[in-house]
Amino acid sequence: MTATIHLPRILRVGAGASQTLVDALAELGLARPLLVTDPFLVQQGFSERLLAPLVEAGISCDMFGDCVPDPTTDSVDACLKVLRAGDYDCLVALGGGSSLDTAKAVSVLALHGGAMRDYKVPAVVASGLPVIAIPTTAGTGAEVTRAAVITDTASQEKMLCMGLGLVPVAALVDFELTMSMPHRLTADTGLDSLCHALEAYVSRKANPFTDSMALTAMRAIAGNIRTACAEPDNRTAREAMMLAATQGGIAFANASVTLIHGMSRPIGALFHVPHGLSNAMLLPEVTAWSVQYASERYAHCARTMGMAMEGDSDALALDKLVAGLRQLNADLGVPDPCAYGIDAQAWQDSLQLMAEQALASGSPANNPRVPQHDEIVTLYQRVWAVATS
The missing domain is CATH 1.20.1090.10 (Dehydroquinate synthase-like - alpha domain)
Known part of the structure; x- marks a missing residue:
């Protein structure tokens, strides 16, 4: 049997990996990121620490900081609105699976349009805007998967979306970001x-x-x-x-x-x-x-x-x-x-x-x-x- 393996182009694992974002952007030829994260990480200063090296490097990075647990079509649409209002060439997802799945979903809608329901299994997501994933929890594995789960606000169905277009182009896996997990x-x-x-x-x-x-x-x-x-x-x-x-x-x-x-x-x-x-x-x-x-x-x-x-x-x-x-x-x-x-x-x-x-x-x-x-x-x-x- 021949196995097909899908992985991010860049996978950095270890203490301090999250601080290599500037290098990852340069390697991928990306320069206009939108940070996607949640209110807790903003409040705790995680987003500020992540963005500091970008500021020093002269890279402008705006932020959507309103991701919700178990992302919904409403929260995805809110993030998509922010993305469409600017000239971004990629998304940087900081957080647990909810933030990472939100960024993945937005990357698909930004490139192809339509509604999230259009992309649920058995549909196959072939492409999306580049996503750089920086997980802050040791659990979902969303930083390396070709999946995203989004809840339909209207029906409350948890929709599974799959495809190569949902694999982040880079994953910066830094265990130090998990030290404050309760x-x-x-x-x-x-x-x-x-x-x-x-x-x-x-x-x-x-x-x-x-x-x-x-x-x-x-x-x-x-x-x-x-x-x-x-x-x-x-x-x-x-x-x-x-x-x-x-x-x-x-x-x-x-x-x-x-x-x-x-x-x-x-x-x-x-x-x-x-x-x-x-x-x-x-x-x-x-x-x-x-x-x-x-x-x-x-x-x-x-x-x-x-x-x-x-x-x-x-x-x-x-x-x-x-x-x-x-x-x-x-x-x-x-x-x-x-x-x-x-x-x-x-x-x-x-x-x-x-x-x-x-x-x-x-x-x-x-x-x-x-x-x-x-x-x-x-x-x-x-x-x-x-x-x-």
């Missing part, structure tokens, strides 16, 4: 990365290149996520988590995610649960439902993450994997849907719609055990039942 954000984005790596490894589209990235990321996350949450100033753990997030992003960008992500997006859209957290809520139960259909791969994941011993049989390793994922959620304080505050009747009333949207994303078709609509409904019910048992 516990909940560290845990949720880290678990998002773990899902990326695990899903990429068991995906029907997995290949040897993505396997190596996925396994390395899983090992690092399992060994460092608890420390990163408990000791936010631990540079070793933060660096390991940031690198693993990028590796997990590379893995799933080129092998795809599976059922967890497919079921996660509707939860986020309908109940406003942060993306990494909704993945974490599903992780143990969806894994338990899937393991027998790729037992060797899932067992290898368990051993790689230290949840099972090398001498354990595959059957025992699978049991330990599910138990280990449940324990990891417990250790990191992941709330279940009920504890998060989702109304039981609202959850029940949304089951059919969530299952429809999950299937429409295409991700469940990559799962080792490919679900039908009713099986996804049953899985949502099981996640709720386990939460309240």
Whole structure:
């Protein structure tokens, strides 16, 4: 099998990588950037520190600083309006997945016009304005992926958009930007990365290149996520988590995610649960439902993450994997849907719609055990039942 791998043209990883923006712009022949970020990063001075070297180099850079969590078509349109009002040749996205996805979406609309709904899967996004991605969370992997998720303000559908045009031309991955991440954000984005790596490894589209990235990321996350949450100033753990997030992003960008992500997006859209957290809520139960259909791969994941011993049989390793994922959620304080505050009747009333949207994303078709609509409904019910048992 021949694997096709998509990556940014420039990928810089390590302390201080974010301060090489001037060089990256020069290498790419770009000179008129628009910074896309969120109000918190503006308030905390992140944007000012990023822009200081550009000012010194005589590069003018305006800013859209109103990105919102789980970007919507309304927020994308607001950013697009700012872009169209100026003469910009690229976007610099600073922040978590929301800012990066906003910039990606704007880059497509700026070049091709239309509405965001025109570009959701199964449409393929072939091109966009250049985006330079500078992540401030260790989780989404959006800096290296060919995907963006935008919520339709009218329908509340989380639309998955895919294509080579969504791959940033450069990614500056600087773990020092994550040192101030609070516990909940560290845990949720880290678990998002773990899902990326695990899903990429068991995906029907997995290949040897993505396997190596996925396994390395899983090992690092399992060994460092608890420390990163408990000791936010631990540079070793933060660096390991940031690198693993990028590796997990590379893995799933080129092998795809599976059922967890497919079921996660509707939860986020309908109940406003942060993306990494909704993945974490599903992780143990969806894994338990899937393991027998790729037992060797899932067992290898368990051993790689230290949840099972090398001498354990595959059957025992699978049991330990599910138990280990449940324990990891417990250790990191992941709330279940009920504890998060989702109304039981609202959850029940949304089951059919969530299952429809999950299937429409295409991700469940990559799962080792490919679900039908009713099986996804049953899985949502099981996640709720386990939460309240």
